[in-house]
Amino acid sequence: MNRVVVITGASSGIGLEMARQFAAGGDRVYALARRLPDSVAEPSEAAAGSWFTMPLDVTDAEAARQAVTRIAAREGRIDILVQAAGYGLAGSVEAMTPTDAAGQMGTNFLGACHLLGPVLASMRARGSGLIIQLGSVAGFLPIPFQACYSASKAALAALTMALANEVRPYGIRCMLVQPGDTRTGFTEARVLCDADESLPYAERCRRSIARMAADEQNGFPADRLAAKIIRQANRRRPPLVYTPGLFYKLAALLSRVLPRRWVMAVLYGLYAR
Numbered sequence: 001m002n003r004v005v006v007i008t009g010a011s012s013g014i015g016l017e018m019a020r021q022f023a024a025g026g027d028r029v030y031a032l033a034r035r036l037p038d039s040v041a042e043p044s045e046a047a048a049g050s051w052f053t054m055p056l057d058v059t060d061a062e063a064a065r066q067a068v069t070r071i072a073a074r075e076g077r078i079d080i081l082v083q084a085a086g087y088g089l090a091g092s093v094e095a096m097t098p099t100d101a102a103g104q105m106g107t108n109f110l111g112a113c114h115l116l117g118p119v120l121a122s123m124r125a126r127g128s129g130l131i132i133q134l135g136s137v138a139g140f141l142p143i144p145f146q147a148c149y150s151a152s153k154a155a156l157a158a159l160t161m162a163l164a165n166e167v168r169p170y171g172i173r174c175m176l177v178q179p180g181d182t183r184t185g186f187t188e189a190r191v192l193c194d195a196d197e198s199l200p201y202a203e204r205c206r207r208s209i210a211r212m213a214a215d216e217q218n219g220f221p222a223d224r225l226a227a228k229i230i231r232q233a234n235r236r237r238p239p240l241v242y243t244p245g246l247f248y249k250l251a252a253l254l255s256r257v258l259p260r261r262w263v264m265a266v267l268y269g270l271y272a273r
């Protein structure tokens, strides 16, 4: 399709699969990643000529601005931004240190904000563009022992919806993707709050994280999820909120219509017992 697609968190999982599939479809992909393993640094034959890499830690606002400015100057436009960089912080809220919380929000929420300013300026100048934000089911069903992760995704969801109305007159669209369990490097990369072992939550927290990890590793394959997201992105009017999978669509619906205490009871039974 020859669009210019910029993707953060492209070294692994959903970001990497989306980068590969956009490139295979003929788009010019800028794979932005904190580290550049061979899978990112060397494109497949299919992607040769349409695959470019740049190092980027999204917590570095100035580096993000420079990366976007370089791409916009080189290509003359940015058609799609995919914000997939993120990680999970697990542990009780009581155990969470200010550093834990700042790291989680700094990557999952502020990291996304860092790219938005310069990318929106470029898209607004051309009167078109699509912003794809990787939220999570946890953004609307807050998960115990992953409270700050859930909060970071809820914040991203609110930001994305408010942003959508701000940029609507300029031809820019936003799509908040809210995946459920997906098999990626996310499980292994999860960061744990250290103090939990010394607190009474320890056993419940361990059980909760073990369940979450098992669900993720039995979850949806990242390449199939990427294909679903790209199919939505290619629609003439991409949806503002996209929750892939029937089960999670149903969960989203029920979380809105059922009494809050029922929803909380289900979450307790699944992740807090």
Ligand SMILES: NC(=O)c1ccc[n+]([C@@H]2O[C@H](COP(=O)([O-])OP(=O)(O)OC[C@H]3O[C@@H](n4cnc5c(N)ncnc54)[C@H](OP(=O)(O)O)[C@@H]3O)[C@@H](O)[C@H]2O)c1
Binding pocket: 008, 009, 010, 011, 012, 013, 014, 015, 033, 034, 035, 056, 057, 058, 059, 083, 084, 085, 086, 087, 088, 107, 111, 134, 135, 136, 137, 178, 179, 180, 181, 182, 183, 184, 185, 186, 187, 189, 216, 219
């Ligand atoms: N897997 C799931 O079940 C699931 C469910 C719902 C939502 N999500 C969301 O989907 C997104 C992609 O996650 P994934 O499942 O594909 O996990 P993943 O395989 O661990 O990929 C996460 C990516 O984010 C990158 N990243 C983390 N911190 C970064 C930073 N400071 N700067 C730049 N890149 C950074 C990682 O880079 P490094 O390789 O350098 O660490 C990696 O490329 C995340 O936002 C996640 O919250 C995942």
